[in-house]
Amino acid sequence: MTHSDSVIQALEPVQVWDRFERRFDGPAEGNPFQEVTFYAEFCHGNRIVEAEGFYDGDGVYKLRFMPDAEGVWTYVTRSSSPQLDGMQGSFQAVAAQGDNHGPVVVKDAYRFEFADGTPYLPFGTTLYHWVHHENVAEEEETLSELAKASFNKVRMCVLPTGDMHSRQLAFAGSRTEGADVTRFNPAFFAHFEARIMDLQRLGIEADIILFHPYDQGVWGFEQLEPETEDLYLRYVIARLSSFRNVWWSLANEFDFNKYKSMENWDRVCQVVKRFDPYGHLLSIHNGTKMYDYTRTATYDYSKPWITHQSVQHWDSGLMTEWIATHKKPVVLDECCYEGNAARRWGNVPGEELVSRFWDSMVQGGYAAHGEVVNEKSWISRGGKLYGESPERIAFMRSLMEEALPDLWNPPEERACFWEYLGINRPASWELDLPETKEYYIDVVDTWNMKTERLDGTYRGSCTIPLPRQSYLALRAVAAGQ
């Protein structure tokens, strides 16, 4: 093989934030997952970005890359296998088009935006194991429900729970033989990746949960050795980080894992940070209360590798405090699910879940949905949505996006003011509007999805008469806007 043989020319240009992918033949003997190092240096002007490739089975290796700038990108591979080392190539990155706004990034303590500057307001839902049940019809039903609903983020796990009889496992092995944690299952990932692309087409971010504490000792996934954790994380990153709609959630309810120390969580976070070439959003989700009063944060979100706070708590009233404490955006990814499960986390009325969405957002944060109705566990399997909240969340999202870009400003810079009254039923409510402008006041019945504009305009300190009901929001809109 001459040097020029190893130069592979990309045939088609790739959009910025789309995925460049190349396939290479390499060694199949031994355990390539573990034994073959393979990465590439991607160059754009004088910038060099390293991205790891991965073994896809059957002697096939793949390299994926998500360019973040237009123009020519060249690359050269590095590998412990001479067959894979020193391969060169280039491709042309062109402007993003259509719905491609790039990955979501953090703008400040309140705001997310896409890489192209488009505001992003998360309205998440929870589908932990929707790709683990090996029921394609159900997965398609889930996608169809997602297409009708208005969620734009999905939390989903790479690993199954201990009680799932999955053949499709991220690792090699089977339930009878156990997992071979030194090898991966490319077929599982191909399926997983197809679902990430399905979500991407629906405008939905995939908040990928890398670990969880629901293994029940079946697979041993809660007790992996550090080198195995690293191998797993690097493989997942090599495969998935080039999907622009990926977020990393290091773990769900990480503090319910009894085997791992905080030092280990710090370490795995840093592994992701180190190997993800794109700096996708990265957080970790608590099981027990976010902090208790002895000031033990279950995870300290001020650590520099954490981009945002992925909180579990029932009290959305603490949103302001969480934001102020760590000055990173908060997604209340779990604030109890709608439904009638026999566990306290899964049986709040729809009214309450919707209320927590509103309460979070008027404070500058975000909440997420989940439901378990009549033993239909959307949060585990997906399937159909039965709850009363999705429709109200869709209504809320339309109001909030209508209010963009103003809403997306930090509270002190907004021209449109929101108050949310929750269960409270004041006969009237005092607003303290700027003296310098006239405002329309809209009384929003968040549950019945009606907005009524009051007669006249208001300014300064003013008293708003209210109907005697719960779940009202007030919107003050500068007249003429």
Next chain:
Amino acid sequence: MTHSDSVIQALEPVQVWDRFERRFDGPAEGNPFQEVTFYAEFCHGNRIVEAEGFYDGDGVYKLRFMPDAEGVWTYVTRSSSPQLDGMQGSFQAVAAQGDNHGPVVVKDAYRFEFADGTPYLPFGTTLYHWVHHENVAEEEETLSELAKASFNKVRMCVLPTGDMHSRQLAFAGSRTEGADVTRFNPAFFAHFEARIMDLQRLGIEADIILFHPYDQGVWGFEQLEPETEDLYLRYVIARLSSFRNVWWSLANEFDFNKYKSMENWDRVCQVVKRFDPYGHLLSIHNGTKMYDYTRTATYDYSKPWITHQSVQHWDSGLMTEWIATHKKPVVLDECCYEGNAARRWGNVPGEELVSRFWDSMVQGGYAAHGEVVNEKSWISRGGKLYGESPERIAFMRSLMEEALPDLWNPPEERACFWEYLGINRPASWELDLPETKEYYIDVVDTWNMKTERLDGTYRGSCTIPLPRQSYLALRAVAAGQ
């Protein structure tokens, strides 16, 4: 005057925990409130208890004492005035009778009891200024409402707010002239004391609030000099501490007072502790959140002079944590009031307030009531009760007292188990009962005030089918009990 002339013989015996009172003539010139020291040493066997007397105007001094043991009590006065010094006497203390169970004391981190060991479960309400409005008919209406309702604790202030045009002030002076904070108004206190006795007859504890931050700069009561604070506290203690149903609340929303430091709050607490001969319950009530996440306790209830935690917070779900933190009983004295006030503290639905009572109590704590309905401010003036919660609180109290003494045990020692489901609507609920006994299960509809016993008995881990509604409590009662 010979020595024997100064011996005054008590004519009638006094019940233990009732009030012994003697009147003395003394100097009226100058400012006796400030200038005359006057106290007595009360002796019972070889115990000596010091109690301060007080100037009641017109050259009259009074000495009050609440004996805590049967038998002969002798006393000798000490005074800076020779006329009041060295007066001796004695009285016979006899056993408490009827409803006289003595003052409420703290038994442990969960329990209050009367001094005679009778359990006391606080079901409080809030009547901050019911004796300040100079409307006797309204005060009597309040008492009549209290007699019908089932509250057994009332929070009430000694000092008026800045916007009350009270003639009846604890201090001398008037609104036009201002308060003379070096002198007191015996007529105000006589009235105040009569109301404390009215409450005592109704079986209601008077949680006396000594300071509050609602002065609006009118009287200067938020900015008293330390020596004036001490004079005031000692006068109040000399007058009121012999009433067995008195509790001390150092302040309402103390942290809203911008003039006083934490050191000063510590100091005034210690003044009360030092001069109250009986160790009445003593706490202080926060305005802002009990703690925030930067671990600034608004007041550290672990301080040794604090007997119990008098909390303001909207989240009764934190009850367990508060108890665990300071290991003192918690009364959630303010958890939002029922009604439709224009402020967030005063417009929760009755359902929510009742829910906070239940939620508090199943965790081993207690909550308190207040209401502001259609601008009728029970919490300030009293008058009539309009809310929907008092009836449900009465229902709850009857259930809880029916469950005594078992309920009053710490949770781990109880034979009757409660769960409260709040807004949650599980289709069924798992209980983990002891394996060794059979239990009846009562499903309590706390809002509609109905209790339904399920068929059969349950033991161990069991699943309880539930109607699809909020505000249910479950009671497991050992069969045969």
